Amino acid sequence: MRTVGVEEELLLVDPRTGEPLALSAAVMSAASREGNGKDGPAAGALESELKCEQVEFATRPVLGMGELAEEIVRWRAEAARHAADAGGALAALATSPLPVTPSTMPGERYGWVSRQFGLTAREQLTCGCHVHVSVASDDEGVGVLDRIRPWLPVLTALSANSPFWQGQDSEYAGYRSRVWNRLPSAGPTELFGSAENYHRQVRDMIATGVLRDTGMIYFDARLSATYPTVEIRVADVCLEPGTPVLLAALCRALVETAARERRAGRPPAPVGVGMLRLAAWRAARSGLDGPLLDPRDMSPAAPEAVLDVLVEHVRDALDDHGDLDLVREGLAHLLAHGNGARIQRRLLRTTGDLGAMVAECARLTVARTL
Numbered sequence: 001m002r003t004v005g006v007e008e009e010l011l012l013v014d015p016r017t018g019e020p021l022a023l024s025a026a027v028m029s030a031a032s033r034e035g036n037g038k039d040g041p042a043a044g045a046l047e048s049e050l051k052c053e054q055v056e057f058a059t060r061p062v063l064g065m066g067e068l069a070e071e072i073v074r075w076r077a078e079a080a081r082h083a084a085d086a087g088g089a090l091a092a093l094a095t096s097p098l099p100v101t102p103s104t105m106p107g108e109r110y111g112w113v114s115r116q117f118g119l120t121a122r123e124q125l126t127c128g129c130h131v132h133v134s135v136a137s138d139d140e141g142v143g144v145l146d147r148i149r150p151w152l153p154v155l156t157a158l159s160a161n162s163p164f165w166q167g168q169d170s171e172y173a174g175y176r177s178r179v180w181n182r183l184p185s186a187g188p189t190e191l192f193g194s195a196e197n198y199h200r201q202v203r204d205m206i207a208t209g210v211l212r213d214t215g216m217i218y219f220d221a222r223l224s225a226t227y228p229t230v231e232i233r234v235a236d237v238c239l240e241p242g243t244p245v246l247l248a249a250l251c252r253a254l255v256e257t258a259a260r261e262r263r264a265g266r267p268p269a270p271v272g273v274g275m276l277r278l279a280a281w282r283a284a285r286s287g288l289d290g291p292l293l294d295p296r297d298m299s300p301a302a303p304e305a306v307l308d309v310l311v312e313h314v315r316d317a318l319d320d321h322g323d324l325d326l327v328r329e330g331l332a333h334l335l336a337h338g339n340g341a342r343i344q345r346r347l348l349r350t351t352g353d354l355g356a357m358v359a360e361c362a363r364l365t366v367a368r369t370l
Contacts, residue, residue, distance in 0.1 A: 001321060003061035003134045004252045005229075006072060006244050008237050009127035010079060010365070011096060012053050015089040018358030020100045020125065022052035026086035027079065034082075046079060050110055051102040051125045055079055055090075061134065061227075065326055069245045073366075076241060080366045092365040094127045094162035094176040094236035097344065097354045112212055120183060126176040127237040129159060129244050131251040132229035138195035140259055141223045141230050145198070146191045146268040147258035149276055150295035152220050152234045153283035154310050157303060158331070159235035159247055160287035161340025167354065173287025173341035176236050177280065184210055186218040188276035191268055198223065220280070230255055234280070239340035239364055246330035249323040253314035256321070271298065287341045288334060307331050 012023045031046045047056045057079055059071035080090040102125035104114050114121045135141040160174030172178060181187050185205060192198040202217055211217065214225040224231045232251045238244045261268075279293040282300075286292055291300040294309060301309075311318070311327060318324040338346065343364070347357040 001063050002252055002256060003063055004068065004248045005059045005061040005132045006068065006248055007056060007058045007130040007132070008072070008076075008092070008244065009049055009054055009056045009129075010076070010237060011091045011093050011125075011127055012055060012083055012088045013091050013096075013358055013362065015084075015359060015362065016355070017098070018091075018355035019098050020053035020096045020102065021088045022103050023083060023086045023088045024048045024052045024055050024105060027055050027082040027088075030082040030085055031078070045075060046082075048105050050105060050113065050121070052105055053096075053100065053102050053125055054127055055083075061132065061229075065245050065249055065323060068248055069242070072241050072244055076366050080362075089359070089362040090365055091358055091362045092127070092161070092237050092239050092241075092340075093344075093358070093361055094174065094340070095165050095179070096125055097164035097167070097348075097358055099167040100125060109212070113216075116210075116212070117183065124179065124183075126162070126179050128176065128180070128233060129235040129237045129247065131232045131235070131244075131248050132224060132227060133232070133252050133255040134227075134229050135255065135259070136228075138198070138223060140262065142192050142195045142198045143262035143268075144230050144255050144258040145189070145219075145221050145223070146193070147261055148221060148232070148254045149188060149191075150269055150271050150279070150298075151254055151310060151313070152188070152232065153276070153279040154292065154295065154306055155232070155247060155250065156234045156236070156280060157283035157287050157292055158307070158334055158339060159238050159243065160284065161236040161239050161344070163341040163344055164354070169345075172285050173289060173339070174236050174284040177234065177284045180218070181280075183218050185216060187220060188273050188280060189219050189221075190273055191270070195223075236340065239343055239361060241365070241367065242330065243334070243339070246327060246334075249318065249321070249327050249330075250310070250314065252321065253317040253323065253327075256317040257314045260317070288339055289342060304335060307335070
């Protein structure tokens with residue numbers, strides 16, 4: 001069975017006003033001090049990110065979704081505890097609902113990003129969820145990348161958790177992806193065909209000088225530069241801790257299904273990048289509250305129908321992993337109760353105040369119910 005791991009980026013906010021706070025350095029310092037000489041989770045699993053108003057954690061690679069759920073709950077709680085000690089709170093929101101002028105973390109690399117990308121980098125306070133799934137080789141990994149492309153917008157839709165931007169309703173369910181895709185290497189990719197072609201394109205992109213290194217290859221899905229994994233990067237960070245577990249189960253099933261298709265000699269679907277961009281836009285706009293594009297033929301369809309198509313596509317892998325019931329139940333919960341975008345809008349109608357809404361989202365971030 002393939003291992004799976006999750007990286008989550010999370011907002012640091014004022015627990016009273018909901019405004020983002022530049023507390024990353026304080027949180028990282030506290031985590032580092034506590035980790036020295038103690039058993040238990042390594043301090044290195046909490047990391048800083050581009051902006052001082054966010055923090056990131058990475059789970060261990062695990063086999064079971066129950067293990068992954070425990071990791072996510074534990075690391076969210078750890079980060080929230082350190083945020084509280086610094087006078088803040090942790091919120092699993094993919095964009096800040098309140099207006100913010102974010103500050104960039106110090107360091108040579110972050111400074112380079114700010115100089116190179118200008119306003120795009122200065123505004124880039126967004127929080128994603130990245131899922132790593134193990135692959136046997138770069139050749140298998142690229143075969144997977146070529147075959148999962150049409151399915152990735154569905155993951156954007158189910159994870160959508162960024163309806164607000166700079167104090168306004170964006171009218172999108174997942175506006176984070178629209179902000180993220182301003183970066184020059186972000187978005188869907190053409191078919192690579194082989195690991196050799198993949199690595200050649202990466203080298204050619206870096207050689208232009210537009211990008212600094214392989215860490216700035218921001219494809220929707222890529223070969224990890226650090227681990228023997230495919231890294232799927234299209235999802236918003238999810239509000240409730242059960243949703244990234246659902247997302248990880250689907251990602252692993254997509255990878256396994258694609259790998260089996262490759263071994264069977266089935267070619268990837270020849271969908272163009274232009275059509276993939278339309279599917280990604282549609283997913284960000286609609287979330288689970290409007291039409292999506294069916295990955296099989298890119299025709300518009302109801303979200304419930306598209307989710308059924310996704311489950312059917314990966315059913316054998318889900319069944320083999322023991323994840324089929326978990327995925328069915330998780331998707332039924334999302335359709336009935338809403339993803340993060342729907343919950344945020346519902347909370348705003350209830351509270352009438354963005355700050356109060358963020359405070360409630362901070363509570364949901366560390367809820368232990370999965």
